[in-house]
Amino acid sequence: MQGRSFAFHDLPGADFSGADLQGADLTGADLTGANLRDANLSGADMTNAKLTGAKLTGANLTNAKLTGAFMRPGINRADLAGVKGLDSIIGLVD
Numbered sequence: 154m155q156g157r158s159f160a161f162h163d164l165p166g167a168d169f170s171g172a173d174l175q176g177a178d179l180t181g182a183d184l185t186g187a188n189l190r191d192a193n194l195s196g197a198d199m200t201n202a203k204l205t206g207a208k209l210t211g212a213n214l215t216n217a218k219l220t221g222a223f224m225r226p227g228i229n230r231a232d233l234a235g236v237k238g239l240d241s242i243i244g245l246v247d
Contacts, residue, residue: 170208212236 154169158178165185169192176196183203191211201221214236 209236 156176160178160180163183167187170188170190173193179199181201186206188208193213195213195215198218
């Protein structure tokens with residue numbers, strides 16, 4: 154699934170645990186409650202994605218673009234324990 158486009162797809166509750174989504178386009182995707190544990194999301198574009206309740210434990214977010222994603226209501230319920238690459242995320246702090 155590396156580099157694949159899921160832009161603006163409705164994917165609530167999707168199971169992407171352990172998936173290689175490096176460079177994937179997840180712009181505006183609804184990932185509410187999605188399981189992204191241990192997924193490789195390095196370089197993924199998740200601009201304005203809905204991540205309410207998403208499980209991101211152990212995910213690799215190195216150089217991921219999350220502009221607008223953390224501004225959405227409910228993002229505080231996302232599980233970010235053990236996430237790799239937090240210091241390189243684009244858009245984490247606006």
